Amino acid sequence: MGVLADLVARGLAGAGGALLLRGEAGMGKTALLGAARDAAVAQGARALSAVGVQSEASVPFAGLHQLLRPVLDRASALTTRQRRALLAAFGMGEDTAPELFAVGLASLELVSGLAESAPVVLVIDDAQWIDRPSGEVLTFVARRLGAERAVMLLAARDGHDGVLGDVGLPELQLGRLGDEAAGELLAAHASGLGQAVRERLLAEAAGNPLALVELPTALSGDGAGQVAAPWLPVTRRLERTFLSRAANLPAPARTMLLVAAADDEGDLGEIVKAAQLLDGTDLTVGALEPAVKAGLIEVHGYDVRFRHPLIRSAIYQAAAPSRRLAAHAALATALEGHRERRAWHRAAACAGQDDAAAVELEAAARKALGRGAPRAAAEALRRAARLSADDGNRGRFLLRAAEIDFELGDADAARRQLAEARSARLEEGERLRLILWTEALNEESWYSPERVRVFADVADQLAGSQSDGAALALRALWPLSIGCWYGNPAQETRDLVVKTARRLQRGDGDPMVLSVAACADPVKEAAWVLGELRDVVPESVADPAEQHALGASLTAIWAFDLSWPFLCASVEGLRGQGRLGLLGEALASQAWAAIHLGKHRLAAAAADEAARLSRDTGRLRWALVADLALATLASERGEQERANELIRATEAELLSVGAQSILGFAQFARARHALVSNQHGDAYEQLARVLDPSDVAHHPHVGYLGIADLIEAAVRTGRDEAARDHLARLDALAGRTGSPYLKAMAAYAHPLVAPDDAAEPLYRRALDGGLSRWPFHRARLLLAYGRWLRRRRRLVESRPPLRAAMESFDALGIRAFGEDARAELRAAGEAVARPAPDTLDRLTPQELQIARLAATGLTNREIGTQLFLSHRTVGFHLSRIFPKLGITSRNQLRLGDLGGD
Template structure:
């Protein structure tokens, strides 16, 4: 008697099963996810089944699905099968989430749901269901999940720290899946050792002849499925020689299954093919399709020989293959003509879903069919409206294959590539663009192709489409009357001007092309192009427009574009303000890719203002979302911003670790802005730690045009730090020519950051007879929204007054500087202010840690939102976590801050705990 196909492969799986059991046993203390990875037939399903039984015995509710290759293009099919038992609780979700998840499953006619809204809805559904009993989600053959379902599950898996929900996802080694490189914990399931392999074989086939037994053990090489299945395929071997050659295991098993199928009656083989090509498990549909394809009406008894051959199982009205390899072996064995017949039969079944009919008809097609291509294009639109971007891409690809008109083929491939970009699938975009390049395209279509190619990594990695060629394409689009496309392509050219160094002449070409476009001069997209291409040369125009827009908010483009423009011209206060508006819009729309960029912009601007309360949580969220949305350059930008923030807080080791991580990413693509900011972060850290010469050596690189870390815009924002490091480190004279050069730059642009830095630098460099007037002039400047810059001037001025033996005059400036630094959380500068005050003869008290010093970035963000009056559900919607996670964070936050209510939390965050001196 053969062993139980679930229990037998557990032989020798003690360590793996113990790990899964431990995770299930600790589910009430918090959730998480485990990717169970191994080759085909290695016993992953058996492990998951046993984990499910252990969970049930422990009172843990199980939700399970097995993904099928046939449903890989059916959007959200896997997710629906998994969470449908808890979908009746959707009415308790916030309206946007409820509408999104119901639209995704075709239960409402709402507009196209954003993937991340569906993901947040799923997270909250599971979190709510887990309040009744902990949940174990098991996804077998997760590599066959449709992309939308997989992305939602990865989103959920990363946010289960405080939920009693555990996800186990089994994926096959060597098969590409969305779980590859997802950063989730993995359990590698390897082959059985010799003893366990022999025990499994003997349990299932105890009477094998010795030669056959030895050959099976050798061929199976510890693979449990092979140990169970190969004896069946070889039981007719009379001389003990196995009829299977030394092939790769998967192919070997497929051939074994195919050999067993070939011996079955013809009617059974046709039913097997119908089952293999079906996109469901419904017995009646398979019988009907087989009847239509073969001309006879088979009965369910025709499945009998396949069941006895252990190829599949029939359970009531459902038919399932015992292993995916069996399905693929059946399809591989059938001829293409027969496969087309069965696909056509499925397409003709009454009552079938419209999109499934189209897919089956397209699989049955043997040549170009423009009408069918149109139907597939319509199916792509329906999939996109349901949030199934990957299914839409696949439909457009197949529509292109069926297109008779080359221009329409190219258009469909271009649309597929644009959608693939939304998925963050660089590989798929590259594959599509390679196909498009050999297609007959119009000039406009070729322009779109170039634009699509440069969208990944902000064009940093695309050396073929330089700024000049993009500018020429934009001018052609403008001449054709397509200003919108021209702006898009010019945006790509401007990005290359920012991330690389094409030279002043090229920047001028981009600017000339941009200003000739017939668009509103206050359009945020136009301002962003000018700022990225020529932030100094066009600084006056940009700053003037941005100030007008800030004073009179309008509909001129997205606030996120205005924020990026403000950042690059050094108007950090405007950038942070525009970001606040844009972030609210992007959160409400669930556009996490753009949200990550905008948060990175907000963090960078707030860091330069010294506003750590805004910058710290923004940078942390930007880094997290950039990874989730596959934006490596934005991730590096967020990390180097975190390095700046760590330097401002005096966290030297953390600052260096973050700088090194960002530097590694930037060096791969020669991203000058990241390299420049790495030097800035290292220089600021050394300056704050009193290592002045080291600070000077890092910062001077930003001002050397021959250095890869030089950037003409970003060095404008480091003038104050460079001059302070030079003066304190004994490098005053070498820095004078650089300051003179920056004075020339300042005459070309009203950049607030540059002018604030130069006012500070002039005072530091001045002779004693001139210094007081220059310090006073720096303090008279409007720095109300630049508290860190003002406090630095007060600190330096107070220190200068003390050294001039004017201790009484110095204390007011030093006290004000210290209070500001304490409030901002810039600890090294706060300590320096205390040292200066002590030297002036004033008695001071120790600094009391502020709230931000005690909380993690995410805790600080949640505390700020809670103090602002938002409920846990509202906070969860903003941050894309469940409301239970928010509650768990607050339970940690309250004792850290010594409070017990939201009202007290508000007081703890607004009370300046650092001003006691």
Template sequence: MQREVPLHGWYGVRGAGLPAAVGFRAGCDSQDAPFLRLEGGGAGAGSPSRARYETEDSVGGSVVTTQLHGRDDELCTLREMIGRLPGTGGVLTVLGEPGIGKTTLLRAAVAAAEESGAVALETTGVEAEARVPFAGLHQLLRPVMAGVGRLPAPQRTALQSAFGVVDGPVPEVSMVAFAVLNLLAEAAEDAPLLLALDDAQWLDAPTQEALAFVARRVSRDPILVVAVLHKGHAGPFASLGAADLDLAGLDDSTARHVLAQEAGDLSLPVRERILREARGNPLALVELPVAWRDQREAAQQATPGFLPLTARLERAFAGRAAELPADSRDVLLVAAVDHADDLSEILAAASVLAGRTLTVEALDAAVAARLLRVEGLRLLFHHPLVRSAVQMSETLTRRLSANAALAEVLADEPYRRTWHLAQSIIGPDDDIADELVANRAISLRRGGTAMAAWELERSAQLTSDHAKRGRRLLLACEHAFGLGRADQVERLLRAAERSGLTMLDRARLEWLRELSDNGGPDDALRVPQLCETARESADEGDVQLALRLLLSAALRCWWADAGPDARAVVVSAVESLEGTENDPRRLAILAVAEPVLRGRAVHDWLSGTASAAYADVEGLRMLGMAAHAIGDPVRAVGLLSRAELTLREQGRLGLLSHTLILQIGHLLCTGDWERAATVSEEAHRTAGESARAIWSNAALVLEAVIRGLRGEVDEALGLAASVATTAHRGRLVHLLACVQLAKGAAFVATGRHAMAYDELCSLFDPDSPNYHQRANFDGVLLFAEAAVHSGHEEQARGVLADLEKVALVTPSPLLHTHLLYARAVLAEEQDAEHLFRTALAEDLSRWPLVRSKLELAYGTWLRRRRRVAESRTLLRSARATLELIGATGWAEQARAELRAAGERALSVAPAAHAVLSPHELQIARLATQGLSNREIGERLYLSPRTVGWHLYRIFPKLDITSRAQLASRLNPF
């Protein structure tokens, strides 16, 4: 017997351009596996006109000739990417609806990779297992876990803790991900790797995050990641930015050809209806005729298009399951609710469910119906939809009983036993609820935040005490927020509100609501509400919760500048908290809420010895935030850099992105423009991976400032415009001020001073929507220069007078240092030289931009008064510094002034930032510190091979041949 059907199973492959012969099981436990033969193509033949597959059914004795329609281009893409191994790696996502042929292409990729000498590592996501932390990752890595001993100790411990091999602290997903990257990179040294991820959208969340992290970093390693996922699913794989194969349905003529082979016995009207329902889906074209024959009467009565296609397919699978013998249905149901695929475990639980001992013979009918397949001692579903279809088709009582049966046979596995017990009952059960809460600690230790959130939510549902139920829902909400699941957060908060919350739990609810909404049009009203809730929390004894609430209130004042009354309320509230005088969070609240009025108190505390005592990362972050808020760049960089190092070691990417963003502006102030650019690039990347939108926008606008200062006008204006839209919508004044700063910087750096003045004026106008009392400190130097060169000196002197009053209140180093420049360039003729000399007499060693701008302005002033000899020394120094930090526009001005002073400026080699990307600069700088490729990779979450590849490109760009020469070509500041 022969027939042609669209390919939708798992097969081996033979053919030109693909493997000669690779077999594997497809629905039978026979050694004679089916195979596929590709015809057409091959060397010199170009793309095949079609891909033809042949399978041998060794069980039925029939030969099935299968044709894969409309996938020639996709097969060529797969072959090309595999052909690039081991030179380079890459990522390919295969998108499409269920049954469209994604798994088929993945199997072809696996076979092709293995034939080429690569090793295929495979894992498959299952919807019912999505809450089991790192289950998918463990399945993927089993063949290479022998190499775990070669990992650095922190990575090895993180990975083994995630898999439950050793007890240890809760592993950060990013640290586990980095361990996976290095484990795979080590394995790829022996043979290229193909990571085949089927139904990636159903992998557990930690596995998805870890593998997406790896996928973003394997372009220079011999590792190819092919991820198959359903179209429309959100998650890490959906936002990789990788190459996509978007599989559409078959065209009408092809679909009709396939259906004629599958449903020739059905009438024309029925076939037309199936064509409309299938919409070109190959699996539907095969399965829906079967469902029609099995349920002809019901199918004829159904309304066309009433159910979506995926539900149709699930109904088709469930209909076939309903016809099975009772024993097979019991096995099928237990397998559907089980998280494992262990055959003996499933049979044992099915025996409990059936009330008698079942043997492997109970599988026969389900295997024959192509619902299950056996691989060794594993029981697997032919298609993930079968699992959900079985559960949908069974009654609630049957599903509860199946979970109870599994719980009974899992007596020696209390973690899993509790999980199934929780799904075997309706109504409250405080004992099981408490056990679920205990399970949460195990899930967190394994990195399973999603599982912990589910356990807390289910525990709340089983809890009889209203107050305890509400608290558990709030804890679940915290985990959901950390996962970035806004819909789940809102649902849990609504459920918690309906519970009998204590006063402290109501305060926690307010804090959780605040976490997702810093800044907004109602900030002035919201701030005192948060402060009152904080006071109540402190009165109830939870001072730490009070501080959290007050920091949220302070951040509202920062982002939206809620006004003096709101700021005063925050300050009063935090200063009333006894015993918090040396708490870094208190200092951060004061600085963020009132950066001017409390600037002196914060500055004095930071300048004292107490600040040096903090070594924990949270304390360093808070102190760094305080220094940032009052405008103390030198101290902020020092504190935040220390926090950054620890966060990198811990792999905490969310907090790392925040810490990096806080440093960017201060690195510009202290002259480290190259590092500012590299930090900006990394901050934007990590913010996109793990942080909130407001921080991602902050990274973008600071990148715009960098681009502006370097004279990259179009790029700076484009980035600023993209942030302005969001900032205007949310009335986020701080971001709006930074947008104006970026535009002003771009225009000043390119000599368009009138345009710069117009943009920068609003920074200093309290009635402007762009006014922010602290953000304008960063614009003082630029504003003064724009005013001088555009004829607005008088207006600028009025602004300067107001700033001098502010300077009497706060000792902010940023403001006072910028005022040194502004006073000198805006001075009357008779006062200018004194003010230039006074400014340059200050210690500006950590302020190279301000110093060099002062030297340029003073040198220009001297030259124009024919004091040429004096001017040259200043202009030479200014030119050298401006070239080194990358201020190319101002460096050219210094060279022009030197030429006008009669000196020909010496040519210099291009600055490193001009020839290297920010990422390359970051790697080069770490290499100058004597770090090995592996150590650099550990800092930047890259494999050693990728680091080596970057250095291979860096050396010729800098015209050097060794690491020893790097230091002489990089920024010395």
């Protein structure tokens, strides 16, 4: 209880947070939540509660609605967009398909607004059965309570993770009581027990707190019989105890209990109405009173709550199957005006196939999509398929569920639906879509020309037979091209993918065709893509997702400078649409492009946000890519311990999730770490692994990201022949692809490899033109040139390039290389003061991002909307930013002073 009390106290003081209690049934989770809630309320807090219901875990946003229903009248204080998103999620508005995290931000702002007048405690019991959209929103909110006067307390049963399987919230595992504590609890609730009964109860309870409290109650009247009963697991014994109380209730009360156990809302009116339909009698609210007196339920106003979740499950599971089906049927009839809930209850009432119920679920799926809950829509379609006959709509439902899963990035679920759909009846167009998605999700297609030919044939048929066929086929072709980039298919496979994309082209400069070509065959297609790109600008690509695809694909052909405007546009567009999952990917791509473009502070902000958003949305691989960008930046700032920690943790996670294709980025980060530490031999070995086909980290395309570092490390360690070989390959690749980055890296590397009598004009040529758009590498070459001059005792000539290098590194915030430049300047005879601390380096990446937005004149609420934070959290960050910058108000913030990367 102390951990909960501390968290609640911090929340009351304005430093909120969240805690997830885990444990077996009866471990005291519900009691602890109730005690913490009561303690908070006693100190002036407002409590909002919700309980997960197993039978309704698929109704989208049911749990969130249960939690926020008492305060929805406060939604008028939200921005128009947030209010519409929240109400649309609850089916209370006509707006369509709000992004899930627009609902999350609206919920966060609602809680934050409530907390301005009184602290808020959010209590969610049986969280393992909260519907998935609600669970994702609650996780989003929980992670953003650090600056709020609000705490979230959740409880989940062991072995039933649901959406909370791996959300990264702080957890407290509740175990069984020790012998002494168990004896004290039993004595407190049943002091008059004989020694034999007491010992048997302690043995039966096995340290389970709920059993120690509830089992003695079962001994009243017939204690000897209870003690003599055969041994049962604690949970089953408790369920029998609760059922024995229910068995003694009048029949109307038992009917009401069953309906309440099957219901999700706990609404007194609908429970009474459904119970009347179930028994065909004129029941009243009074029928519940015996159940209240028996300690099974509580009624507060119009809300009915079971006193413990085990009571609900015991009542529901003990009912005869026909009786459970009838209870759901009665609820479906009672919920005539609630189409989605009605559809789920009608489905739960089906003993076998029921095409009419399946069609209702399909309508519920469309409604769920309109409410911004695609996962719930896919689940509704899967359930509809189970209710449908093979010669009916089953195949269509499964195919649509698979397409939604594909859009959500859940390839495994999509494959399962497609496999089931193969044996079902499908129309000709549906059969083509089935084959298309099957091939797109079959990883063998990434390597086999035969499978790609099958895909291409289906794509051509779709393009010719359906108005959206070409767009659909290109969308399916995109992951196949990504597979080509990460894998190493035969050239024939690459050619087939590109030819298929070009046949599907919807017009000149089709962004998806360019994206597919760039990823499928970076070496062969780069020049064509770059040529086609001349007439394509971000404004001509309407969809931010396509802007992101094109920007990311341009990074795949090492065209970071050309990718930049597309990535920036996609980040802005995806942010505006609230598409956090894809935004995290776009930010990770933007971070790596910024590193290569010398926009290091912007890279830090993008990588920091990408890591947070990707974890929020369950996209671990993209979070790890962002972490490696942060590790690279930490190395360059001289934060070696943090860089090492990030790299070690990320590599371990990459290997555990089987993402070896990303290990090349880890090698790049390790090599940069070695370079700034002047460990050039280690840097060479790390980068050479990425270009070694026999190494687990091999990835030729990633290998050329660090080709300049590899060549410099080879030169600095006396590997002259290796340096010349790598430079020759770089020259050939740069000439073939026309990649701006590769050309710049070749310009950088040539003077490093050249003999002394030929090096100087190469240094000057690269510094005068070849590296003008690559400030980081230009600063490094200035350092190399200055060092080259100094070591030839041309001390006066060496100082200007060394000074320029030092100033560039300082401006970029790259302390490690800046120190090297200072050391060289001192060796050249110039007195150099230690660098003055840069005030911007005192800010975290998120603080710098907030400061920049505030300097543009945005309000806290507007900043919060952009960064998916509450306005109160933005204000909290600004209160920390001002002292760090030596100012006292936002009016003193100047964008030009905040590092305009």
